[in-house]
Amino acid sequence: MGCDMIFTMRFLRFIVLSVLVCGCLGGGGGPATTTTLDLSEMIKEQKDAARQNVSQMSIFNQGDCRGPHYVGIEYHRCSRCWSFTFRYDCEVEVGGETMTREHFVNVTFDDGRLRGIEDYEGGLKCISVGDCIPEVAEYNVRYECVNGSCQESAFTDDVSTFCLDRGHRIQMRKHVTGETYLMCVFSNGNECEIRSYYDGRCSPYTDSMTECRGYEPDTLCSSEYNPVCAEVRVGNQTPYTFEAMTFSNPCVACTTESKFRRVIGYKIGVCPPTTTTTIPTKNMTNPEAAYCEAQGYVYKIRKYSSGREYGVCVFSLYDECNAEDFFKGICGPES
Incomplete structure (x- = not known):
């Protein structure tokens, strides 16, 4: 049995023991009653609680591993539900050379109580220990509240609720400078800085779409049917809403902008069945009529x-x- 396999088995054994020994942390078994939270104080309290749990895995204090190093936190749609990620840098022997392998430990809390500890093994990051360069890593774990008391958001401002109310998640990131910032993470894996998403400067689908370029508002489009699904920003002030609309071809999509409606970009093909707004092939001299009938x-x-x-x-x-x-x-x- 290889060194890596032995290490992983020992590591998982300590994880199980830690979960059994640690039990519940935080505010006991009752439902959360906090309505507003000081974010900086909450982060410190949660970080200390999570670090206390993983530090009980004594395998990391035997010289093989250094840590835990705080990596990131992910909040969920409830006042006391979160996931912390820590990283351990562990020295392993591979082919006669000493290398550093990263281990990520994810500690999840549900309504302030410890839910579980999971281990994720990262790849080899260094040729040798002496050549290691510190990195800020991210390991994201999707986690849904399963507790009836997990209904209240830890973030109550308009910018945060704009992200959460649309079914997305909020993650806190940390620059190498130590500055923290929030990201709105979407189910398709894309993400936007939370303020940019609220202001309409970033869309969940922007990076996978073709931008409208080379079209003038008065361009006379052909009647060719080459349907595209466009991401349309609706409204003339924040918070904007986004709609997916099917247009008969790219030209039609890119020339229907107005003060209250802006096409972010488009994909070739009709929009999924869950979206119903369609702009069909039409008399290009009367887009108002076509838009009315499309609704x-x-x-x-x-x-x-x-x-x-x-x-x-x-x-x-x-x-x-x-x-x-x-x-x-x-x-x-x-x-």
Whole structure:
């Protein structure tokens, strides 16, 4: 049996013992009652509690491993649920040479109580111990609250709840300078700095989409059907909302921007079935009519007393508005 295998088995044995011995930490078995938290104090208290648990794994104090080194924290949608990640730098013999292998220990708490400790073995980072360069590593573990009392967010400001309310997660990161910052992490693996996401400067899908370039607002598009799914930012002030819309081709997608609607980018193909807004092939000289009908409403022509025609988008028997204003987001159906 190799050295790595022996080390891993010993390591896992200490993890199991630690979980059995440590029991519950923090605020006991009752539900959380804190409504607002001082983030800096909370971090220190949680870090100390997590470090106390992993430090009881005496294998790391026998000269083989150095640590624990604080790596990062991930908060979850409850006031006292979090995951801490620590790193141990362990010396191992590989091919007659001493190398450093990273071990990540993830400590999870549910409603302030220890839920478990997990070990993740990293790759070899150094040729020899003397050549090691300190790195700030990240190891992210998805964790969902399973406790009925885990309903309250540790973050109550508008920027944080904007991320959490859309089903995303918040992670705290740490620069090598020691400065901390928050990231909004999405289910597709992408992420945005939390303020950039709130301000609409960063989208969950931006890095995988083609940007609109080379199109002018008055470009006359062809009727070619080459559907694209566009990420559209809606609204003229923060917080913005994002919608996925299917357009008949890239030109149509990139020339339908207005003050209240901005196309972030697009992917080739129609949007997934969960999104319903579709801009079909249309008479390119009347995008207002096509947009109205794409929303499921009826476009009609009206006449002024002078005889000049104009278009309206009809939402119901007594509810309609000027089609151009609806297209620009100025008006819409009454709720």
